[in-house]
Amino acid sequence: MLGRSLLLSVAVLGLGACKAKQPEADPAKVKNLAHQLIANEPGMSAVRECKDADYANTIPMTWRSLRTIAGDPITKENREAEWINPTQLDAPAIRTFLESKDPTIQRRAAATILAKNAAYLVHKVDVVNAPIALGIKELKIGSASARAIRYERNGKPTCVSIIDFTNDRAKSDWAISVSDKTLIDPAVAKAMRDDLADQYVKHAPGR
Numbered sequence: 001m002l003g004r005s006l007l008l009s010v011a012v013l014g015l016g017a018c019k020a021k022q023p024e025a026d027p028a029k030v031k032n033l034a035h036q037l038i039a040n041e042p043g044m045s046a047v048r049e050c051k052d053a054d055y056a057n058t059i060p061m062t063w064r065s066l067r068t069i070a071g072d073p074i075t076k077e078n079r080e081a082e083w084i085n086p087t088q089l090d091a092p093a094i095r096t097f098l099e100s101k102d103p104t105i106q107r108r109a110a111a112t113i114l115a116k117n118a119a120y121l122v123h124k125v126d127v128v129n130a131p132i133a134l135g136i137k138e139l140k141i142g143s144a145s146a147r148a149i150r151y152e153r154n155g156k157p158t159c160v161s162i163i164d165f166t167n168d169r170a171k172s173d174w175a176i177s178v179s180d181k182t183l184i185d186p187a188v189a190k191a192m193r194d195d196l197a198d199q200y201v202k203h204a205p206g207r
Contacts, residue, residue: 036155055206
């Protein structure tokens with residue numbers, strides 16, 4: 001019995017040691033990477049179109065999250081608004097890196113982001129044409145256009161895909177039917193923002 005207890009104790013200690021050895025990395029390197037990805041944003045037709053295989057084994061993130069990691073100010077442009085950059089498009093390591101106040105947890109997230117086999121998929125909204133979602137009395141279906149850009153670990157872009165998406169037709173028809181006053185009801189505008197963000201998540205590759 002004593003031998004078994006000793007073996008169990010050693011096993012428990014071994015597990016504790018394994019947990020303590022989780023890889024960590026300098027968060028400043030993630031910030032430098034974010035600056036590099038932003039600086040290397042490819043122009044139109046500068047890289048090839050992505051294929052399904054290009055989305056595999058990537059660390060996805062929104063452009064807003066990328067700018068936040070870099071410490072760059074978020075502009076007032078609609079395409080950088082929080083609602084059109086849904087956190088569902090961020091990898092868990094990206095959310096942890098941004099949200100955790102624990103230095104150790106943040107360093108572990110940094111290690112995941114900077115792993116040797118890492119590649120990155122940045123979701124960047126280019127156009128938001130959604131009047132009702134923006135509280136503008138122009139009764140038409142909302143739409144947006146975005147790009148999914150794959151970057152390699154060295155920060156160089158490999159490929160890009162265009163993602164076009166619109167509000168759900170039935171929900172858009174509802175919003176138009178109830179918008180019979182001078183101003184758009186804020187609750188209706190929010191419903192259209194939430195729906196357009198949901199459509200983005202549904203259509204975005206690499207998930």
